[in-house]
Amino acid sequence: MTFASLGLSEPILLAISEQGYSTPTPIQAQGIPAVLAGGDLLAAAQTGTGKTAAFTLPLLHRLSQAEPARNARGQVIPRVLVLVPTRELAAQVAENVRDYGKHLKLRSMVMYGGVGMQPQIDALRRGVDIVVATPGRMLDHHGQRTLDLSGIDTLVLDEADRMLDMGFIHDIRKVLALLPRKRQNLLFSATFSDEIKVLANTLLNQPKVIEVARRNIAAASVRQTVHPVGRERKRELLAHLIRERNWWQVLVFMRTKHGANRLAEQLRGDGIGADAIHGNKSQGARTRALAEFKSGKLQVLVATDIAARGIDIDQLPMVVNYELPNVPEDYVHRIGRTGRAGAEGEAISLVCVDELRFLRDIENLIGRGIDRNLVAGFEPDPQERAQPIRVGRTVIGGGRAASGPRRADAPRGQGGHGRGDAGGGHHGHAGQPRRNEGQPRRDGGQPRRDGGRGPSRGAAPARRNGTTG
Incomplete structure (x- = not known):
């Protein structure tokens, strides 16, 4: 056809x-x-x-x-x-x-x-x-x-x-x-x-x-790998992989806006060109970071799940889950940004002991296990014990695998998998909970529609045969 x-x-x-x-x-x-x-x-x-x-x-x-x-x-x-x-x-x-x-x-x-x-x-x-x-x-x-x-x-x-x-x-x-x-x-x-x-x-x-494609089906063209690592060495491992494997145009996912900012700043300190994109960024900053990433000028873009909607890049080679999502369907959305239109892609997940529960839910959802690959020098300490992860107002504790698979059609927020925007600590493990992008405010007010509508310098006008923006 x-x-x-x-x-x-x-x-x-x-x-x-x-x-x-x-x-x-x-x-x-x-x-x-x-x-x-x-x-x-x-x-x-x-x-x-x-x-x-x-x-x-x-x-x-x-x-x-x-x-x-x-x-x-x-x-x-x-x-x-x-x-x-x-x-x-x-x-x-x-x-x-x-x-x-x-x-x-x-x-x-x-x-x-x-x-x-x-x-x-x-x-x-x-x-x-x-x-x-x-x-x-x-x-x-x-x-x-x-x-x-x-x-x-x-x-x-x-x-x-x-x-x-x-x-x-x-x-x-x-x-x-x-x-x-x-x-x-x-x-x-x-x-x-x-x-x-x-x-x-x-x-x-x-x-x-x-x-044409169910949400819980991961693209066959995406090679998925889990790198087990200690919670304190994730950023070090990510920088190591980017340098040693000469990765470029890497989309890195975080659960929180605070975590995205922190990681981008740390990577820049490691000499790696990185920027963050999330709902608290001004529209100008988001547009600029996305344009530089699409053009290949920016090596690493760190994003939250909601901010990443609309990132559509042909032949994006690499997606990294720096933190596994607490909603397993979001994992499929994340890795679906590579391996498009028949091209091969790669999705790497850096998983510490705290996230084993998330990993089990993801594997239950996609119907298969994901290959584990230890990186020499970054093996997790077998004595390290799982710590609770704060996700919004919910604390998911222990890191133990769930007793059974979370139903793919279960409403989000059930089974301890609340959606939220944690802040502070090591990649969202501690600190006060923060409201997630698009979530209702605690004072009972309405969500900030469209990521905020504060005044700023405007968009370009519509043009013949085209769009603004």
Whole structure:
């Protein structure tokens, strides 16, 4: 099968070719015809399967074949709204729209919090066909009457499961109430959880259902290895591996924002180019670090799970779990950022005795053991005893393997696997708990939508045939 056989127009086929693609992935082969047909779609597909192009390509085709939507004053107003959970993912989707729509006379823009609203308002006034947005900032624009949603004929909810995890369900319901009732709805999720099924039942009308990759299936092209190590020697081992194996463009995962900052600073002290990306960083700092990492200028990017959503790099060679995630499904998301599109990738996990429980849960989830490989000179002390790990408000103690596998469909936070953002101590083992990115505040207030919407210098305006951001 080729992209040409899917009925896409010549300008889009040219853009696909210029991006170096010739054969659609399974989600694209099934999703593109479904979107072109105009019906609703429910698709289970992880990041890295080509899902963004699965909806971007057919929507660009349909928009280019029809006249723009206009308000009573003749101003062009959006026809497609794409909602995503994070700023990084919004920027990534917008980049895809720009790349695939470069030969079309369409305008698109990205809107998210953490930057000034005025440049986004100016772009809307000039007229756009596609808006890629995070829920909070989109509602801000609508509340200020700067965004006209009356022309929306297609709504895309991308990474819907993560939006629910981050507490966006109320914002999503507000958005749905603002849109025209007659429209196409496309819902993409990494898994068909009970919460997603409830959302789909209220949102979708007789949808086509596509499931190309279950969330608990790790990519066969990713070589997975565990390096057992003492808790105090993780950073030393990581620096050793980076130097001895000449690693470059290494994505390192931490459980906490504090830990990400601390590790990046320590690696820089070791003479290794490193930066951190997480929700407490300014948008400018996050964008700059991500751009330098993508271009290869930055050797190591240290990230939290939520901040890493939207990092989409072709042929990323290496993912390192400096700390294992307390939610085993997040391990699959992490390592899925390498070994894409048939390329080989490698995922290394540095595991101390405190994390054996997490490791057992991960192996139960993926259905197999992960190879252990001791690095000479860094063998863990057999006398070292497990210490409790603080994750948010939950203390997971002892490091003993769980008595049985955690159900993959169990709600997060059960079975002692709370999600949170611990701070201080050795890679999140001690100190006062910190609220995780996107989690409710202890004072009962709402989560900071979109990672914060404080004023700052704004994004660039929308441009012809492209996106802002």
